[in-house]
Amino acid sequence: MLLTVRISQSGSWTILSVHGEIDMATCPQLRQEIVAQISGGNTHLVIDLGGVEFIDSTGLGVLIGGLKRARSQGGDLRVSRVGDRLEKMFALTGLGDVLAVVDLADPEQAQGAA
Amino acid sequence: MTTDLKPTGGITLAIPAQPEYLSLVRAVVAAAAALDPGLGDARIEDLRVAVSEATTNAIEAHANLGSEERITIRCDLADDRIEVEVQDHAATGFDPGDLESPAPLDTPGRLDYEGGFGIPLMRVLADEMKIRSLDHGTAVQLVVYASPTAKD
Numbered sequence: 470m471l472l473t474v475r476i477s478q479s480g481s482w483t484i485l486s487v488h489g490e491i492d493m494a495t496c497p498q499l500r501q502e503i504v505a506q507i508s509g510g511n512t513h514l515v516i517d518l519g520g521v522e523f524i525d526s527t528g529l530g531v532l533i534g535g536l537k538r539a540r541s542q543g544g545d546l547r548v549s550r551v552g553d554r555l556e557k558m559f560a561l562t563g564l565g566d567v568l569a570v571v572d573l574a575d576p577e578q579a580q581g582a583a
Numbered sequence: 584m585t586t587d588l589k590p591t592g593g594i595t596l597a598i599p600a601q602p603e604y605l606s607l608v609r610a611v612v613a614a615a616a617a618l619d620p621g622l623g624d625a626r627i628e629d630l631r632v633a634v635s636e637a638t639t640n641a642i643e644a645h646a647n648l649g650s651e652e653r654i655t656i657r658c659d660l661a662d663d664r665i666e667v668e669v670q671d672h673a674a675t676g677f678d679p680g681d682l683e684s685p686a687p688l689d690t691p692g693r694l695d696y697e698g699g700f701g702i703p704l705m706r707v708l709a710d711e712m713k714i715r716s717l718d719h720g721t722a723v724q725l726v727v728y729a730s731p732t733a734k735d
């Protein structure tokens with residue numbers, strides 16, 4: 470597989486550390502993982518993008534879907550370790566305006582838009 | 584005797600309409616673009632995303648129509664630019680005039696719809712983007728110009 474997702478915990482936040490490329494081929498796997506966490510009651514999620522080498526609009530759609538789902542359950546979805554490349558994608562699509570970027574050590578504290 | 588430092592010419596990939604091939608397409612296009620010394624890493628990344636978007640749309644077009652034809656990705660290195668054309672062979676092309684830009688994400692209700700970024704992204708990431716409807720399919724042409732100086 471081209472994508473791996475590792476789960477860890479930081480306070481009340483569940484961290485999904487993603488490694489690999491997020492595109493049409495791999496996004497079902499990430500979507501499934503996000504849905505499973507929220508269904509299991511972990512509604513506060515941080516997607517750690519530090520290991521993501523590539524994302525396109527299909528991948529961004531999964532983040533939007535996850536954000537919507539988390540908020541509908543009273544939670545939130547935030548992102549962390551957004552590199553230059555992903556920051557550009559967030560800026561171009563406006564996703565940076567709705568998705569908070571946080572420090573992995575303190576997901577409560579939003580660092581502002583990407 | 585002169586040495587032509589800059590390779591010109593092209594390659595064509597024909598892939599099954601399956602998402603598993605996206606990564607391969609991106610790798611091949613990026614490797615071809617890297618042959619051009621005028622294309623820095625940032626522009627190659629722009630092209631990689633744009634090609635991924637075009638190929639994703641092509642795969643979706645085939646899936647929706649149950650077509651088993653292959654998708655072709657033609658990559659041409661010219662003197663001052665790289666041109667990539669992604670062509671699907673789905674039975675009916677779509678009308679580029681029908682396309683609407685997606686509403687900003689903070690528009691109420693916009694989050695309900697997760698797609699719609701592909702074509703706007705291609706437009707901003709490539710220097711030129713053209714969509715042509717063919718008798719059988721759609722061709723998306725993406726052009727990125729080389730810069731004689733910038734490495735990035």
